Amino acid sequence: MFFEGSEKKFELSVNSEVSSLRQLPKSFWAECVALSQAQIISQVSSKECDAYLLSESSLFVWKDRVTMITCGTTNLCQAAMFLLNHFGVDKVGSFFYERKNEYFPRHQTSDFFDDIQCLQKILPGQAYRLGEANEHHLYLFHLDRPYEAPQTDRTIELLMYGLSGQAKELFTKENCQPEQIRKFLNLDKIFKDFLFDDFVFSPVGYSCNAVKGSDYYTIHVTPQDVGPYVSFEANIKNLDSQYIVESIVNIFKPKSFDVIQFDSQDVKDVNFEGFRKINAVEDQLGGYNVLFKSYYEPKVNYQKAEKLEI
Secondary structure, eight states: OOOOOOOEEEEEEEOTTSOOGGGSOHHHHHHHHHHTTOOEEEEEEOSSOEEEEETTEEEEEOSSEEEEEEOTTOOHHHHHHHHHHHHOGGGEEEEEEEEEOOSOGGGSSOOHHHHHHHHTTTOOEEEEEESOTTSSOEEEEEEOSOOOOOTTOEEEEEEEEOOOHHHHHHHTSTTOOHHHHHHHHOGGGTSTTOEEEEEEOSSSOEEEEEEETTEEEEEEEEOOSSSOEEEEEEOOTTSOHHHHHHHHHHHHOOSEEEEEEEESSOOOOOOOTTSEEEEEEEEEETTEEEEEEEEEOOOOSOOOOOOOOO
């Protein structure tokens, strides 16, 4: 069994000419999500953010901004085009589209370059690759228009490959119950007083969203033997990035991981003992300071060849 956990993501902000995005009905967002070949499973809301848990990842809606993340073989570009056409490009303040390197890109219905050709029909932008093409990397496209990000705006993405220890044992167990996973993750210790929403997929797989005020975090786990993958993302302003990375890595114990940071101010770099940093990219893109870093666990023993599913 294989499911592509590697995700696609876009973030779109609108200017003050647009009424609050949260006033749009749930049916509007369901239509948007359906265009990417996903469905809304559930919803949790704070005073400032609506968080939708999807059949393939997550959607977050604020008054003036929306972030959507999808995995599997979804076509996220179609959902992005739906919103761009609905609001009008002239009312868009900023737009980012990300696509991580995939385990099996041949299974996808499009690649990054197909998506960008589609987006550029209505949206002027610049495309980049963060990281080496033959290693972990991130493709990124952003609106080519001056943008001043809010001073407190920061996001951290932690993308993990492989599972080990208790995390591997728990998440690869069929019919695992949500209560077992919540107890193991113990996220209340790290992120206090968040409204929480989660879902366990059959036979395996797990997603959760959490919100508090305008802050959010989300976790998605695809733990199958071929291509195990875990993603974590948050915009929590009052927590140190180093603390977040250490806490999440210590839970899942991945074999390798990438850290992606967007910050309107200087990016606070992170480091992690026991892993070797092999890739680091730093740049100013779309009004943000952006940092991409890859970490690998050093191999000390010979391994068996891995049998592939054809």
